[in-house]
Amino acid sequence: MMQLVLFSKTFKGVDGAGLVKAAHEYGLEGYDLCVRPEHAVNPDNVAQALPEVVKLLAGEGFSVPMVTAPTELVSPDEAWIEPLLSAMSEGGIGLLKLGYVGYDPAREDYWAKVDEFRQVLSRWEKLAQKHGVKILYHTHSGGYLGLNCAALMHLLRGFDPRHIGAYIDPAHMTIDGEPFAVGAGMVREYLLAVGLKDTLISRWAAEDEGRYSAQWVPAGEGSVAWSEVFKELVRIGFDGPLSVHAEYRSATPEEHLSKLRAEVAYFRRKRDAVAG
Numbered sequence: 001m002m003q004l005v006l007f008s009k010t011f012k013g014v015d016g017a018g019l020v021k022a023a024h025e026y027g028l029e030g031y032d033l034c035v036r037p038e039h040a041v042n043p044d045n046v047a048q049a050l051p052e053v054v055k056l057l058a059g060e061g062f063s064v065p066m067v068t069a070p071t072e073l074v075s076p077d078e079a080w081i082e083p084l085l086s087a088m089s090e091g092g093i094g095l096l097k098l099g100y101v102g103y104d105p106a107r108e109d110y111w112a113k114v115d116e117f118r119q120v121l122s123r124w125e126k127l128a129q130k131h132g133v134k135i136l137y138h139t140h141s142g143g144y145l146g147l148n149c150a151a152l153m154h155l156l157r158g159f160d161p162r163h164i165g166a167y168i169d170p171a172h173m174t175i176d177g178e179p180f181a182v183g184a185g186m187v188r189e190y191l192l193a194v195g196l197k198d199t200l201i202s203r204w205a206a207e208d209e210g211r212y213s214a215q216w217v218p219a220g221e222g223s224v225a226w227s228e229v230f231k232e233l234v235r236i237g238f239d240g241p242l243s244v245h246a247e248y249r250s251a252t253p254e255e256h257l258s259k260l261r262a263e264v265a266y267f268r269r270k271r272d273a274v275a276g
Contacts, residue, residue, distance in 0.1 A: 001275055002233065004268055005030040007068060007195075007243045008039065010260065015040050016053040023062045026257070027264050030063035032193075032243040033093075035084065036070045043070070047083040054091035065241040066095035066136070066193055073099040076123050085131040095192055095241070097136045097167055098124070101145040114154050117145055121155065121164055128163035136167040136192055139183075141175040141214070148176040149183030156190050165192035170229045171199040171222070175214045180225075181232045188236055194229075196267055197245040198222030216247045218259050219266045226267075230274045242267065 008014075008031045011022055019031060019040060033053070035041045041049045054064050067088060088096065101117050103110065124135045137146050137155060146152040152166055166187040172195075173183050184191065199214045200222040219226065244264060250256035 002194075002239055002271055003029050003063065003065060003241050004264065004271065005032045005063075005065060005241050005243055006260075006264070007032040007245050008034040009036070009068075010246050010256075011040075012038055016049075016056045019053065020057060020060045020062065023057065023060070026261050027268070028062065030065060030241070031057065032066045032068055032097075032241060033064050035067050041067075043078075043080040043084075046080055047087050050084070050087040050093075051091045054093065064091065064093050066097060066243065067093055068097040068243075069099060071099045074101055074117075075120060076127050081127070085127060085133055088133050089131045093133070095134050095136055095165070095167075096128075097138055097193070100138070100140055102143055103145050104143060113145060117155060121159060125159055125163045129160075134163055134165050134192055136165050138167040138195065139169050139172050141172040148173055148178040149186045150178065153186050153190075156187070159190075161190045164190070166190040167193040167195065169195035169197070170224045170226075171195075171197045171216075174223050175199055175201065180229050184232055184236060184238075191236075191238055192240050193243060194233065194238070194240065195243050195245055197247050198224050198226075216249070218248050219263045226270045227274070230270050234274050242271065 006028050011019060033041060035046060041053055057064060103113055128135045137152060139146060139148050139152055141147050146155050149168055156164055156166060168183060168187060170180050173180055198217050198219045198221060200217045201212055201214050203210050203212050244267060246260045248259060250259060
C-alpha cells in the first residue's frame with residue numbers, strides 16, 4: 001500500500017525523539033527524511049545519526065523509506081556520499097532524492113546539458129548498485145532539467161530502473177500543464193515516489209498579454225485533482241512512498257502545524273478512498 005510520509009524539512013532543528021513525537025501527533029506513517037544542515041541527520045553526522053534515527057522511529061512503528069539530500073547535491077563525488085549510502089543500506093532505506101540541475105536556454109544547449117547530466121547519473125547508478133539503493137530525480141517546474149515527466153525521461157530512459165528512478169510531483173506537473181495520467185504513463189517503469197503538495201494557479205495581466213502565478217496552498221484548495229491522481233496511481237500499481245511537502249505559507253508556526261495535521265488527514269482520505 002502507498003505509504004504516507006512527511007518530508008521532514010518542516011521539522012528543522014528537531015531531534016530524533018521530536019520526530020517520533022511529531023509522527024504520533026500529526027498522524028504520519030513515516031518520514032521522507034531531510035538530510036541537510038541543521039536537521040537531526042545532516043551531512044556531517046550521517047554515518048552515525050541516520051541508523052540511530054531510523055531505529056528510533058522503527059521502534060515506534062514509523063519507517064523511513066526515503067532520504068532527501070540538499071537541493072544542490074548533484075555530484076556523487078562529495079565526501080559524505082559513500083557514508084550516506086552505506087548508512088541508508090544499514091538502515092533499510094531504499095531511496096535517495098538528488099538535488100536539481102538548472103538549465104538556462106539563453107546560455108546552454110539543452111541536449112548537451114542532458115548528456116552531461118546523464119554521465120553524472122551513470123556514476124550514481126554504479127554507486128546505487130554497490131549499496132543496494134535507488135537514486136531519484138524529482139520533477140520540478142521552472143528552469144530545471146526534468147521539469148516534468150516528459151523531460152524527466154530525457155534523463156532516465158535507458159538506465160536500469162533497479163538503480164535509477166523517477167520522483168514525480170502532481171503540483172509541478174499541473175503548473176507545467178502535463179496531465180497526470182499521461183506523465184505517469186511515461187515514467188511508469190521508473191516510478192518510485194510521489195510528492196504531495198497543492199498549487200493554486202492564477203492569471204494576472206501584463207499589459208496586453210497574460211501571465212500566471214502558482215501559489216502553494218493546503219491540499220484541496222489548489223488546482224490538483226487529487227482523486228484522479230490517486231486513482232491513476234492505484235490503476236498502474238504504484239505502491240511507493242507518498243511524501244507530503246507542506247510548503248504553504250502560514251502566519252505562525254502553530255497555524256502551519258494545524259494545516260499540516262489537516263493536510264495529512266486529507267491525503268489519507270483520498271488515498272484510502274481508492275486504495276481500499
